[in-house]
Amino acid sequence: MQRRQFLKTGAATAAAALFAPSVLRAQGAPLKVGTYGGYFQESFEKYIYPDFTAATGIAVESIAEPTGEAWLVQLSQAARAGQAPADVSMMAQVARIKGARAGLWAPMDDSALKNLGNLPEHFVHRYEDGSFYGTGAVSWYITLVTNTESYPEAPTSWTALWDPANADKLGLMSLASNSFLLEITATTYFGGTDILKTDEGVLKVMEKLAEVKPNVRLWYRDEGQFQQALETGEIPMGQYYHDVTGLAASQGKPVRSVFPDEGAVLDSGSWVVSKASKLIDQSQVFIDYMAQPEIQAKLSRFVGTAPTVARELTDLTDAEFAAVASDKTPILPLSEIYVDRGDWIAQMWSEKITG
Amino acid sequence: MSLAPETTAPRWIALWPAGMLGLFFLVPFGIMLAVSVAHRDMGGFYTWAFEWNSYARFLSAFFGKVMAVSLGVSLTAGAICVALAFPFTVFLSGMGAKAQTRVLVTLLSVLALSEVIIGFALSTILSQTAGIGNIFYWLGLIDAPQAFAPSLFALILGLCYIGFPFAVLVLYPPVSRLDPEIVEAARVMGASGPRAFFGVIVPNLRGAIVGAFILVFVFTLGSYLLPQLLGRSEHWTLSVHITDQAIYQSNLPFAAAMSVFLMLVALSLVGLASLAGRDRGAK
Numbered sequence: 001m002q003r004r005q006f007l008k009t010g011a012a013t014a015a016a017a018l019f020a021p022s023v024l025r026a027q028g029a030p031l032k033v034g035t036y037g038g039y040f041q042e043s044f045e046k047y048i049y050p051d052f053t054a055a056t057g058i059a060v061e062s063i064a065e066p067t068g069e070a071w072l073v074q075l076s077q078a079a080r081a082g083q084a085p086a087d088v089s090m091m092a093q094v095a096r097i098k099g100a101r102a103g104l105w106a107p108m109d110d111s112a113l114k115n116l117g118n119l120p121e122h123f124v125h126r127y128e129d130g131s132f133y134g135t136g137a138v139s140w141y142i143t144l145v146t147n148t149e150s151y152p153e154a155p156t157s158w159t160a161l162w163d164p165a166n167a168d169k170l171g172l173m174s175l176a177s178n179s180f181l182l183e184i185t186a187t188t189y190f191g192g193t194d195i196l197k198t199d200e201g202v203l204k205v206m207e208k209l210a211e212v213k214p215n216v217r218l219w220y221r222d223e224g225q226f227q228q229a230l231e232t233g234e235i236p237m238g239q240y241y242h243d244v245t246g247l248a249a250s251q252g253k254p255v256r257s258v259f260p261d262e263g264a265v266l267d268s269g270s271w272v273v274s275k276a277s278k279l280i281d282q283s284q285v286f287i288d289y290m291a292q293p294e295i296q297a298k299l300s301r302f303v304g305t306a307p308t309v310a311r312e313l314t315d316l317t318d319a320e321f322a323a324v325a326s327d328k329t330p331i332l333p334l335s336e337i338y339v340d341r342g343d344w345i346a347q348m349w350s351e352k353i354t355g
Numbered sequence: 356m357s358l359a360p361e362t363t364a365p366r367w368i369a370l371w372p373a374g375m376l377g378l379f380f381l382v383p384f385g386i387m388l389a390v391s392v393a394h395r396d397m398g399g400f401y402t403w404a405f406e407w408n409s410y411a412r413f414l415s416a417f418f419g420k421v422m423a424v425s426l427g428v429s430l431t432a433g434a435i436c437v438a439l440a441f442p443f444t445v446f447l448s449g450m451g452a453k454a455q456t457r458v459l460v461t462l463l464s465v466l467a468l469s470e471v472i473i474g475f476a477l478s479t480i481l482s483q484t485a486g487i488g489n490i491f492y493w494l495g496l497i498d499a500p501q502a503f504a505p506s507l508f509a510l511i512l513g514l515c516y517i518g519f520p521f522a523v524l525v526l527y528p529p530v531s532r533l534d535p536e537i538v539e540a541a542r543v544m545g546a547s548g549p550r551a552f553f554g555v556i557v558p559n560l561r562g563a564i565v566g567a568f569i570l571v572f573v574f575t576l577g578s579y580l581l582p583q584l585l586g587r588s589e590h591w592t593l594s595v596h597i598t599d600q601a602i603y604q605s606n607l608p609f610a611a612a613m614s615v616f617l618m619l620v621a622l623s624l625v626g627l628a629s630l631a632g633r634d635r636g637a638k
Contacts, residue, residue, distance in 0.1 A: 069605040073400045174588075175603055218505060219588045225475070232484045234502065343395070346604050350596070351417045354588040 030059035034086035037064030093335035115291035139268035150236035171238030243304035266330035391611035409612035432514035433572035440522035474584030510586035518571035
């Protein structure tokens with residue numbers, strides 16, 4: 001896929017070099033937009049880019065980003081050479097913050113983005129000096145999921161994870177930085193995530209979380225493995241993605257997703273622009289376009305992501321909204337702690353939680 | 356007048372294997388060594404440096420435990436594979452040529468399966484909802500359908516499933532070349548079947564047995580998918596932790612340092628094993 005795209009781009013550039021004056025070529029260069037390869041990329045190519053080009057006249061070249069932080073590394077190394085493998089990139093929060101600390105993201109003119117006001121504060125990213133560099137792109141919920149045959153009655157609280165009755169029945173994500181179980185534990189038992197701002201607090205929360213260990217059958221890295229086990233009832237409870245669980249339920253699988261009383265985890269990806277990009281203006285147009293309520297509603301309907309804008313702004317029906325999100329206050333991940341104390345938290349996590 | 360001794364191939368051809376070894380083993384290993392002493396850069400990736408931080412971090416009780424799990428799991432898998440594969444191969448070499456070919460082709464086809472498929476298949480077979488627990492229950496052997504995975508047993512089973520064909524393939528050539536007259540001589544002189552097996556066949560093939568054991572041991576040491584699919588978190592091997600550091604934590608220096616440790620320990624064990632095999636074989 002990437003290789004084929006590379007060849008295509010190469011051929012197009014070569015043709016342009018032969019036939020077009022260089023000024024025109026620069027103007028006509030497509031805006032390169034990076035999303036996680038696979039499902040997100042396919043969805044964006046199908047539902048978003050064609051309409052964006054029709055509305056703005058800016059052509060989009062779709063780039064597949066590798067998983068993990070490899071993309072951040074590629075962007076920063078390319079930027080040192082003055083290159084931008086993508087102009088706009090969708091980044092996970094930890095990678096976004098790391099990039100911001102290194103000054104990798106191009107500051108933008110927030111007055112040029114008329115839809116910025118639609119976004120809540122936590123989806124408008126700014127440098128310390130207040131300059132604006134990115135927005136929330138897509139968001140999704142991680143909720144408490146159960147097999148409906150094993151649990152005829154839906155649990156309503158994260159405390160179900162600690163219930164001794166659920167011994168050896170849970171599937172949880174294997175890393176501190178993707179399960180957000182520290183945030184869940186802190187919100188459920190310590191009145192909020194503030195306790196995680198100190199090392200002692202983190203250790204205290206881990207101590208509480210360690211109590212779930214006898215209940216955990218699988219610490220999963222592979223989503224498919226858990227989803228299959230959940231559907232068959234092999235592992236009847238755990239944490240998983242709200243929209244995927246809802247999709248499985250709509251296909252007749254005996255699974256359900258609940259937003260616990262303490263709130264579900266709202267994870268997200270953000271749009272940022274490489275400082276090496278020569279298409280800052282076009283990037284701003286794209287980011288502004290994506291912050292429109294009707295585009296966010298379209299993403300909710302076709303891609304299964306929660307809208308990054310307030311629900312009232314969208315025309316989502318109750319059923320459409322419930323399929324991707326909830327009005328309950330979400331648990332927001334404390335991404336900064338995984339940047340500042342990532343190695344230490346990962347080490348403590350291995351020793352005290354999964355070890 | 357004498358000419359230089361003629362050789363069938365020019366001498367520089369010996370440079371070819373040396374070059375390949377350098378290109379595909381020494382160079383990557385050199386890069387790994389260099390990365391393992393590089394400086395971990397939280398904001399980005401790593402910067403070239405010379406520091407022992409990554410090695411120091413590894414020297415802890417926790418990673419000692421992980422290393423022990425890795426070695427224990429692989430040594431067990433190696434021992435089980437050889438214990439099963441050796442009598443199997445001796446038996447196989449006594450079969451007709453056609454039957455031998457069929458069995459060997461079947462074993463080879465197992466090697467075509469990926470670790471992912473084997474892991475998923477075994478986790479289903481050992482599950483409570485769709486696995487053999489239901490057959491045992493139906494037969495009245497257990498009181499309720501039961502899950503056998505994830506567990507240490509499931510993990511070892513998976514590793515042995517992968518390691519067994521390798522062990523047979525290493526053992527097959529020497530076993531099939533073993534002169535049957537040696538065994539006959541032992542039997543003529545009054546040795547019982549088991550005595551002939553352990554007193555004559557096994558010592559004669561000690562080198563091959565050690566070789567098969569080392570191959571399965573080293574091969575399973577690198578496995579990082581099966582421990583995640585079939586084992587519990589306490590059975591995660593060092594390879595799983597290396598993957599976590601390299602992919603999820605972007606900490607390549609630490610991942611490289613762990614790999615160097617794992618390789619050194621594996622090499623020393625392999626050296627010990629082959630020394631032991633050679634010494635006793637020479638007696």
